[in-house]
Amino acid sequence: MPRIRLTHGRLEIAPAYAELDDPACGGVVLFAGRVRPDRQAGSxxxxxxxxADRKLALRSLEEIAASGRRRFGLGKALLWHRTGPVRVGEVSVIVGAAAPHRAQAFRGARWMIDRLKSQTPIWKTERAPPERRPPRRPGPRRGRSAG
Amino acid sequence: MAGTVRIVLFATAREAVGRGRLDEAIGPSGIELAALLERLGTEYPRLRRVVAVSRFVVNGAYTTSRDVHLKAGDEVAVHPPYSGG
Incomplete structure (x- = not known):
């Protein structure tokens, strides 16, 4: 599996970890971003x-991974991001960094996720069900004359 | 040669216009990006606020200048602030 992905499919941690396998690296950091059930206008x-602007987004992810490897001496760098609908609780992004020592891996992963959020042409739109109004109580009957 | 410039709109830019692509007619002398954006802002007033904070990609390359000259067949992508992650 490539270490740069933009996919409609689910993201799983285990294959990401496998991608970062490198005998020279003693530290592996994996960050997974998940969708939160935030509130939006009452729902x-x-x-x-x-x-995503797919072509530019893939180019951006490649550049971030290459810069991450260079700046922090990472053995391997991984950036995976979902596109399309992602439900609450599902993983929307995985960033992984493998380095000889843990400090490099932590710093590299942090730098790459921050960079992705600010530089990669990906957008999210929150979707919430329409706000539910309580059912109207029946009022007193009016206007009907007897007879 | 007269023709069209294609505008590709993402996220809030698309929502402001109501669709993801526009083909804008231009004259034989072409048009500057700034003038094109001004025209779009008149046609789609909700787009103005989005354009003010967007980045622009002309034929696949980011541009920092709104003076860039567009000709028929060019493509401009409007990138509102990114929100991945």
């Missing part, structure tokens, strides 16, 4: 819809 968010 709870049920999913996020992600879209």
């Amino acid at each position: 709870r968010v049920v999913r996020l819809d992600y879209e």
Whole structure:
């Protein structure tokens, strides 16, 4: 599996960890971002819809990984991001850094996720069900004359 | 040669216009990006606020200048602030 991905499919931690396997690296840091059930105008968010300018986003992820490897001496760097609808609780992004020592791996992973959020053309839109109004209580009957 | 410039809109830019692509007619002398954005802002007033904070990609390359000259067949992508992660 490539270490740079933009995919409609689910993201799983185990294959990401396997991608970062490097005998020279004693530290592996994996960050997984998940969709939170935030509130939006009285309703709870049920999913996020992600879209990307695909070609530029892939280029950006490649550049971030290459810079991350160079700046922090990472053995391997991984950036995976979902597109399309992602439900609450599902993983929307995985960033991984493998380095000889833990400090490099932590710093590299942190730098790469921050960079992704500010530099990669990906957008999310919150989706929540419409606000529910309490059912109207029946009022007193009016206007009907007997007879 | 007269023709069209394609505008590709993402996220809040698309929502402001109501669709993801526009083909804007231009004259034989072309048009500057700034003038094109001004025209779009008149046609789609909700787009103005989005454009004010967006980045622009012309034929696949980011541009920092709104003076860039566009000709028929060019493509401009409007990138509102990113929100991945």
